[in-house]
Amino acid sequence: MGPGWYSDPAGGGGYRWWDGRAWTSDTSATPGPPPRTASSSQGSAGGSRRSTPWGWIMAGLAIVVAVILAVAFLVNRPGGPREITDDYPTASSTVSAWDDGSTPTPTPTPTPSGSDSPSPSPRDTPSDGDGGSRPCPTASGTADTPPSNDGRLHGGGISVAEPGDGWEQSSFPAAVMFFASDLDGRSAPITGTWVNILGVGELTKSDGFADVQSAADSVTSCLASSGFMSATGREDEYSREHKVDGRQGWTVRSRVESSSASGVKGSYFDVIVIDVGRPDSLAVVALETTIDHHEQDEMRQRVLDSVRVDG
Numbered sequence: 001m002g003p004g005w006y007s008d009p010a011g012g013g014g015y016r017w018w019d020g021r022a023w024t025s026d027t028s029a030t031p032g033p034p035p036r037t038a039s040s041s042q043g044s045a046g047g048s049r050r051s052t053p054w055g056w057i058m059a060g061l062a063i064v065v066a067v068i069l070a071v072a073f074l075v076n077r078p079g080g081p082r083e084i085t086d087d088y089p090t091a092s093s094t095v096s097a098w099d100d101g102s103t104p105t106p107t108p109t110p111t112p113s114g115s116d117s118p119s120p121s122p123r124d125t126p127s128d129g130d131g132g133s134r135p136c137p138t139a140s141g142t143a144d145t146p147p148s149n150d151g152r153l154h155g156g157g158i159s160v161a162e163p164g165d166g167w168e169q170s171s172f173p174a175a176v177m178f179f180a181s182d183l184d185g186r187s188a189p190i191t192g193t194w195v196n197i198l199g200v201g202e203l204t205k206s207d208g209f210a211d212v213q214s215a216a217d218s219v220t221s222c223l224a225s226s227g228f229m230s231a232t233g234r235e236d237e238y239s240r241e242h243k244v245d246g247r248q249g250w251t252v253r254s255r256v257e258s259s260s261a262s263g264v265k266g267s268y269f270d271v272i273v274i275d276v277g278r279p280d281s282l283a284v285v286a287l288e289t290t291i292d293h294h295e296q297d298e299m300r301q302r303v304l305d306s307v308r309v310d311g
Helices: 037-045 054-076 172-176 212-224 294-305
Strands: 004-007 015-018 023-028 152-155 158-161 181-189 195-204 231-241 249-258 266-274 281-290
Touching: 152 181, 152 195, 158 195, 158 281, 158 294, 172 181, 172 195, 212 231, 212 249, 212 266, 212 281, 266 294, 281 294
Parallel strands: none
Antiparallel strands: 004 015, 015 023, 152 158, 181 195, 195 281, 231 249, 249 266, 266 281
């Protein structure tokens, strides 16, 4: 018998509430709505109800949806979120992170022997760099390789073949490659104001030349930003591993265009950096040839192929 008003079994002509299990103390002269105690009685008729986790689950889902909508709003609002980047380029970056012009550098005005015209001088007022660039260091190394008469240039533990006719000993390579020590170099006048260089030397790790790859990029950046260049842009043809005599190395070939009034478009720079096993330094070769001067191609290939580790 379900809950309801039934004739009072105690008599008297009235009605008593049956809660589904037993007669209660609730009585009424006429059947009507359940008594106040009926809801609690009915709740207890089925026993105590266990609380269910569904309410909490639905509440959690609502919170997750709210968070997703908030993030979507922030991402798509005008201007969008700010991209998080490292605004200080490192030497290993493909960006010209090292800049000869970002700090004052020595201002020599070398004149290659055999040329009546003075060589170009570095810019008098250094630029501020590219906003995140680091200045090219002045070499702190002190190593010195005695001059050799074996037809090769030596420096930093490596050597290359002499470039040949038109190249002569001068102070110009040392003026351009001031970041290298133990330097042996040659220069070749191209026009009255344009001179190419070949340099072989040493890069000191404490100056920031930490590994062969980043050092090759840094040397290229320093050459491209040299005040002698009046450079308008650098474009790398390749940057790749380059082993020499089993030693780890890296090479970069870069085209650097110039706004100079010298009558040339600019230069190619071939840079090779080699780890010769010295704990504090790396070896470097840097060769400059002129854009569109294809008569230099044979010499360039011969010199680069001749790189050797001394000893």
